[in-house]
Amino acid sequence: MSYRCDACGNKTRFDIFETKRIRAFHHYSLGGELEVEEEEVLDSSIEKVVCRWCGSSDSIRPQEQSDSASESADSG
Numbered sequence: 001m002s003y004r005c006d007a008c009g010n011k012t013r014f015d016i017f018e019t020k021r022i023r024a025f026h027h028y029s030l031g032g033e034l035e036v037e038e039e040e041v042l043d044s045s046i047e048k049v050v051c052r053w054c055g056s057s058d059s060i061r062p063q064e065q066s067d068s069a070s071e072s073a074d075s076g
């Protein structure tokens with residue numbers, strides 16, 4: 001999912017306010033050090049998207065990803 005700001009045309013920089021509910025496997029070593037080994041997103045919802053350029057949150061439109069367009073990697 002990508003976004004576009006209708007107010008200023010920004011398509012690349014946004015603040016995403018997202019709430020996630022996750023299950024995480026916390027694995028503690030005997031020394032008490034934590035390592036999160038597994039994480040499953042049970043639920044997630046995007047509450048707000050704010051344009052980094054103009055600060056607008058009302059004019060953000062979700063954009064469909066185009067299948068054909070793929071970024072070509074620089075070789076050289």
Ligand SMILES: [Zn+2]
Nearest residue numbers: 005008051054
């Ligand atoms: Zn904007």
